[in-house]
Amino acid sequence: MNTLDFEPLDPDEFGFRGFRLLIDGQYIYSVPGCTFGELSYWEFADDLGLEDESVSSQKIHRVVGVCDCGFAGCGATWARVEKHDGIVTFSEFSGFQNPQESPTLTFDRENYEAVIARMRILTAKYQQLDARSKGEAE
Numbered sequence: 415m416n417t418l419d420f421e422p423l424d425p426d427e428f429g430f431r432g433f434r435l436l437i438d439g440q441y442i443y444s445v446p447g448c449t450f451g452e453l454s455y456w457e458f459a460d461d462l463g464l465e466d467e468s469v470s471s472q473k474i475h476r477v478v479g480v481c482d483c484g485f486a487g488c489g490a491t492w493a494r495v496e497k498h499d500g501i502v503t504f505s506e507f508s509g510f511q512n513p514q515e516s517p518t519l520t521f522d523r524e525n526y527e528a529v530i531a532r533m534r535i536l537t538a539k540y541q542q543l544d545a546r547s548k549g550e551a552e
């Protein structure tokens with residue numbers, strides 16, 4: 415069983431707020447071949463964002479990292495995220511340069527849901543902060 419966690423991004427590092435997923439305490443980018451590891455809060459939508467038609471129409475892959483400009487349309491790492499009763503699996507990392515080496519990661523479903531819940535709370539806070547700083551600029 416793997417462990418999922420995240421750390422908030424330092425907004426000074428990329429110019430946007432968001433997250434960095436951690437797998438077993440390691441930055442997800444350290445998984446071999448993972449192309450993008452930072453996740454902007456706007457690509458997170460109550461859960462890891464689902465793929466759109468530009469990825470595939472299956473709606474089973476979710477974005478786990480995006481280009482350092484923050485937009486998944488520019489470049490992203492997608493993973494097939496499957497939710498079962500007790501577990502959640504991540505596989506088929508689309509950003510892997512060598513798909514044969516793409517591992518299947520298995521998380522306790524409670525671990526996954528707790529991480530997503532904490533990311534939801536931060537996302538709401540980031541939306542407010544950005545809305546407020548836009549208001550101040552006008």
Ligand SMILES: [Zn+2]
Pocket residue numbers: 481482483484485488489
């Ligand atoms: Zn970009």
